[in-house]
Amino acid sequence: MEDLKPTSANSSPLTPLGFLERAATVYGDCPSVIYGDTAYTWTQTHRRCLRVASSISSLGIKTGNVVSVLSPNIPAMYELHFAVPMSGAILNNINTRLDSRTVSVLLRHSESKLVFVDYELRSLILEAISLFPQNTSSPRLVLIAGDSGAPSRAAPLDDFLCTYEDLVDRGDEGFEWVSPSNEWVPMTLNYTSGTTSSPKGVVHSHRGVFIIAVDSLIDWGVPKQPVYLWTLPMFHANGWSYPYGMAAVGGANICVRKFDAQIIYSMIKRYRVTHMCGAPVVLNMLTNVPSGTEKLEYPVHILTAGAPPPAPVLFRTESLGFVVSHGYGLTETAGLVVSCAWKRKWNLLPATERARLKSRQGVRTVGLTRMDVVNPDSGLSVKRDGTSLGEVVLRGGCVMLGYLKDQSGTAKCMKDGWFYTGDVGVMHPDGYLEIKDRSKDVIISGGENLSSVEVESVLYTNPAVNEAAVVARPDEFWGETPCAFVSLKSEVRPKPTEKEIIEYCRKKLPKYMVPKTVVLTDELPKTSTGKIQKFVLREMAKGLGSSRPSRM
Numbered sequence: 082m083e084d085l086k087p088t089s090a091n092s093s094p095l096t097p098l099g100f101l102e103r104a105a106t107v108y109g110d111c112p113s114v115i116y117g118d119t120a121y122t123w124t125q126t127h128r129r130c131l132r133v134a135s136s137i138s139s140l141g142i143k144t145g146n147v148v149s150v151l152s153p154n155i156p157a158m159y160e161l162h163f164a165v166p167m168s169g170a171i172l173n174n175i176n177t178r179l180d181s182r183t184v185s186v187l188l189r190h191s192e193s194k195l196v197f198v199d200y201e202l203r204s205l206i207l208e209a210i211s212l213f214p215q216n217t218s219s220p221r222l223v224l225i226a227g228d229s230g231a232p233s234r235a236a237p238l239d240d241f242l243c244t245y246e247d248l249v250d251r252g253d254e255g256f257e258w259v260s261p262s263n264e265w266v267p268m269t270l271n272y273t274s275g276t277t278s279s280p281k282g283v284v285h286s287h288r289g290v291f292i293i294a295v296d297s298l299i300d301w302g303v304p305k306q307p308v309y310l311w312t313l314p315m316f317h318a319n320g321w322s323y324p325y326g327m328a329a330v331g332g333a334n335i336c337v338r339k340f341d342a343q344i345i346y347s348m349i350k351r352y353r354v355t356h357m358c359g360a361p362v363v364l365n366m367l368t369n370v371p372s373g374t375e376k377l378e379y380p381v382h383i384l385t386a387g388a389p390p391p392a393p394v395l396f397r398t399e400s401l402g403f404v405v406s407h408g409y410g411l412t413e414t415a416g417l418v419v420s421c422a423w424k425r426k427w428n429l430l431p432a433t434e435r436a437r438l439k440s441r442q443g444v445r446t447v448g449l450t451r452m453d454v455v456n457p458d459s460g461l462s463v464k465r466d467g468t469s470l471g472e473v474v475l476r477g478g479c480v481m482l483g484y485l486k487d488q489s490g491t492a493k494c495m496k497d498g499w500f501y502t503g504d505v506g507v508m509h510p511d512g513y514l515e516i517k518d519r520s521k522d523v524i525i526s527g528g529e530n531l532s533s534v535e536v537e538s539v540l541y542t543n544p545a546v547n548e549a550a551v552v553a554r555p556d557e558f559w560g561e562t563p564c565a566f567v568s569l570k571s572e573v574r575p576k577p578t579e580k581e582i583i584e585y586c587r588k589k590l591p592k593y594m595v596p597k598t599v600v601l602t603d604e605l606p607k608t609s610t611g612k613i614q615k616f617v618l619r620e621m622a623k624g625l626g627s628s629r630p631s632r633m
């Protein structure tokens with residue numbers, strides 16, 4: 082069989098961009114993107130993307146140039162997921178909640194040539210550009226001036242080349258989009274959330290994004306033509322690649338600029354939403370509506386990832402009628418590559434036990450080649466006993482190409498055929514992974530490794546607790562002790578004291594895991610992707626000084 086070789090008939094580069102043309106053929110007159118009074122069909126979305134892609138090309142943007150987008154979840158944001166790479170450029174979504182200094186650093190680091198900017202973020206981008214050193218060329222800017230309240234097209238554009246709709250109008254819908262010369266060609270550049278260190282520029286190829294997009298549909302069991310509510314920011318790891326997935330299944334993308342629990346519930350009713358994604362913080366939001374948390378009229382599928390979802394939060398979300406799926410991934414994998422694959426027999430278990438099982442991160446998706454938990458020094462697998470800690474490592478087609486301009490950073494996490502995630506976990510005897518911490522968040526008390534996630538999940542079982550995060554506080558005797566930062570539910574009366582919360586933990590945790598310190602606070606600091614900023618809390622805990630030497 083040695084004579085059987087790849088030919089152009091069987092080795093065309095994998096890319097998710099072709100999903101769009103197919104969607105226009107199959108679902109041409111069905112809704113593609115809905116936002117307030119604006120509703121497009123797949124035929125229109127396909128044409129609009131081709132027009133924008135052609136306009137980007139005619140602005141002189143070359144294959145391989147970086148084009149950035151700074152926008153909330155609105156139609157232009159969705160379209161640019163296709164239009165930018167269809168022009169041959171690399172899509173760089175920027176987190177809208179970053180400050181101007183960071184935006185400026187990212188734009189310079191990526192050498193972005195063109196930036197699409199939502200009108201609400203006008204001053205952010207202008208400030209970011211003003212921070213460019215003199216004599217450095219800055220990117221050109223296109224204003225997305227869209228919905229009600231936005232400046233009209235006739236308004237002076239000042240620092241902007243034109244508006245997004247100008248590019249749609251001027252563009253050619255017969256444009257032949259730039260197909261990648263091979264599937265390894267970079268397609269996206271995303272900066273990580275910066276939860277543990279400075280954001281890193283993650284580059285993914287067309288092949289990687291194709292694999293994760295298809296894999297994510299299979300893993301979540303997404304049917305054809307779902308109604309998908311965009312509660313996950315598209316800038317966050319390109320919406321876990323679901324913008325591409327929705328084109329593959331002809332879904333209706335319900336866009337929303339800003340949301341809270343009430344808005345989500347009303348959108349679910351209005352559009353008969355079937356699917357949505359969100360970090361655990363969104364689930365918490367959905368379960369913390371003082372009134373009106375009536376049961377849903379029908380089950381809505383919600384996929385959560387991005388941070389460990391405490392079992393009590395999963396339990397409360399499911400009791401409202403949501404069908405919760407739980408996955409795990411990183412910007413470096415373009416989406417979720419591990420998920421808590423559900424077994425039918427688990428449905429017979431009590432609800433709290435179901436929630437406990439569901440809070441485990443799970444097994445590799447079919448698109449990932451391997452996942453393991455290893456001793457980071459020896460590289461050997463840890464015991465499958467649910468208690469031996471190790472680093473989570475991954476191998477598969479959707480692992481990033483590497484970090485932009487950071488060879489040593491790339492080499493540090495990609496070695497011996499694995500991608501080292503920096504997450505600490507255990508492998509249960511049934512082959513399911515459970516994340517215990519990030520390596521930087523592990524608390525070492527008296528030489529014992531202590532999982533902050535486990536302490537947090539106990540805190541979440543307290544009905545008065547809204548959010549909780551546990552970090553290390555320096556201690557002269559123990560080295561470190563757990564320090565819990567807790568926000569309480571506003572409606573709870575009387576509010577428990579710090580001491581009562583410690584007492585509560587004492588009843589449920591081994592001594593060494595009980596927080597020695599509890600700090601009550603109105604709100605916990607979060608990253609722009611809704612993750613609790615433990616490094617900020619760690620600094621605050623350090624600022625408290627050493628916890629009193631004492632015996633536990």
Ligand SMILES: Nc1ncnc2c1ncn2[C@@H]1O[C@H](COP(=O)(O)OP(=O)(O)OP(=O)(O)O)[C@@H](O)[C@H]1O
Nearest residue numbers: 273274275276277278387388389408409410411412
């Ligand atoms: N289901 C999950 N359970 C626990 N942690 C999760 C889950 N999903 C994702 N995570 C955490 O999120 C991380 C990936 O997040 P992301 O790529 O957005 O950047 P970040 O790691 O938060 O930022 P940075 O790398 O800059 O510190 C994972 O490494 C893991 O720690």
